[in-house]
Amino acid sequence: MSFLWNKDATLDARVLNYTAAEDYALDARLVGYDVTASIAHAEMLHGANLLEDADLAAVRAGLSALADEHSRGQWRIELADEDGHTALEKRLTQRIGAGAGRIHLGRSRNDQVLAALRLYLRDVIEELRARAAAVAAALDELGRREAATLLPGYTHMQQAMPSSVVLWAGGFAAQVRDDAEGLGLAHRRLAQNPLGSAAGYGTPGLPIDREATRSRLGFATTQAPVTAVQLSRGKGEAHLLFEITLLLQGLGRFATDVLLFYTQEFGFLSIADAFTTGSSIMPQKRNPDVFELIRGRSVTAQACLDEVLGLCAKLPSGYQRDLQLLKAPLFRGIDLALQTLAILPPAIGSIKFHPERIRLDSSIHAAEEANRLVVAEGIPFREAYRRVQEKLKR
Numbered sequence: 001m002s003f004l005w006n007k008d009a010t011l012d013a014r015v016l017n018y019t020a021a022e023d024y025a026l027d028a029r030l031v032g033y034d035v036t037a038s039i040a041h042a043e044m045l046h047g048a049n050l051l052e053d054a055d056l057a058a059v060r061a062g063l064s065a066l067a068d069e070h071s072r073g074q075w076r077i078e079l080a081d082e083d084g085h086t087a088l089e090k091r092l093t094q095r096i097g098a099g100a101g102r103i104h105l106g107r108s109r110n111d112q113v114l115a116a117l118r119l120y121l122r123d124v125i126e127e128l129r130a131r132a133a134a135v136a137a138a139l140d141e142l143g144r145r146e147a148a149t150l151l152p153g154y155t156h157m158q159q160a161m162p163s164s165v166v167l168w169a170g171g172f173a174a175q176v177r178d179d180a181e182g183l184g185l186a187h188r189r190l191a192q193n194p195l196g197s198a199a200g201y202g203t204p205g206l207p208i209d210r211e212a213t214r215s216r217l218g219f220a221t222t223q224a225p226v227t228a229v230q231l232s233r234g235k236g237e238a239h240l241l242f243e244i245t246l247l248l249q250g251l252g253r254f255a256t257d258v259l260l261f262y263t264q265e266f267g268f269l270s271i272a273d274a275f276t277t278g279s280s281i282m283p284q285k286r287n288p289d290v291f292e293l294i295r296g297r298s299v300t301a302q303a304c305l306d307e308v309l310g311l312c313a314k315l316p317s318g319y320q321r322d323l324q325l326l327k328a329p330l331f332r333g334i335d336l337a338l339q340t341l342a343i344l345p346p347a348i349g350s351i352k353f354h355p356e357r358i359r360l361d362s363s364i365h366a367a368e369e370a371n372r373l374v375v376a377e378g379i380p381f382r383e384a385y386r387r388v389q390e391k392l393k394r
């Protein structure tokens with residue numbers, strides 16, 4: 001085995017298994033982003049007269065081809081590669097020869113992984129926001145379809161005031177949109193260029209142009225001083241997972257209402273057969289598993305957030321290998337959010353209300369009646385409240 005950092009091939013295989021662990025698999029989604037950042041870095045080196053024209057051209061063509069072939073499944077990162085960054089450099093070397101060895105000038109995998117992660121997360125946030133918008137639109141559509149359907153509004157799980165499907169679904173839609181704004185806020189910490197910090201202490205002796213990679217990659221600012229970069233790893237991740245948790249908790253509450261309304265005791269709504277599952281023993285059952293799993297998923301998101309927060313707490317400054325472990329909970333939380341947001345529009349579309357089975361308590365208009373008394377007679381609300389209460393006792 002040979003690595004970028006170990007040409008003597010003395011590494012114990014058990015160490016590779018333990019340290020690379022699942023990293024080589026997790027890095028698959030970062031390959032294209034690592035290539036984008038690597039090309040920007042190579043262009044910067046070229047601009048600083050640290051890379052020849054011919055080498056830049058070979059690096060660009062080689063890395064672009066590798067990214068393309070990876071996306072088409074023509075090669076994979078192997079455990080023996082250790083991680084995606086090494087996998088790319090190895091393959092680039094096989095392809096273009098010694099020129100590949102020139103692009104690691106002025107960088108380290110420590111700033112390289114952050115650049116790739118931040119570019120990936122920028123796309124992820126856009127995708128999450130687009131899917132959240134589709135969920136909100138599906139909730140609006142449910143309100144339109146059920147425009148005439150009244151619902152009891154509950155407090156303490158007791159009928160409180162009249163509500164409607166429009167009002168019920170509209171509240172969730174508004175919250176999903178607000179949570180999507182929150183996802184956007186997570187982008188702020190990620191919009192800082194980590195490149196040029198290298199292992200964490202910059203590039204002494206080299207005229208590295210951090211502004212050049214910043215503008216090429218579309219980062220808003222350059223992160224400074226260089227020692228701040230590794231201190232910030234995990235924070236953008238935590239912020240994003242926090243916003244994901246809020247979003248999924250809200251969707252979980254929606255699912256809980258649906259599950260309650262779907263019980264035989266309520267019977268307010270039905271769910272299309274294609275969106276329910278059967279029981280292996282009870283022939284009559286149609287189970288609302290999709291909504292139960294939407295409810296359950298917010299717990300996993302919260303656990304991912306907790307794992308990310310715990311990994312960074314109490315670390316000393318500078319790069320620590322612990323930071324590699326951030327990727328698993330980060331990707332897990334992102335994937336379950338993407339999947340949950342994707343199943344929701346059709347799941348919401350599968351809901352049909354049964355107005356004939358929805359009974360509003362006769363006393364549900366009591367607060368409204370008291371309000372009307374105040375408006376009509378100018379009496380204090382407390383007096384109106386007492387009068388309506390008296391009337392209800394009779």
Ligand code: ARG
Binds near residue numbers: 110113321
């Ligand atoms: N796969 C590593 C990570 O995600 C890349 C950085 C490795 N750096 C190192 N010095 N071993 O953190």
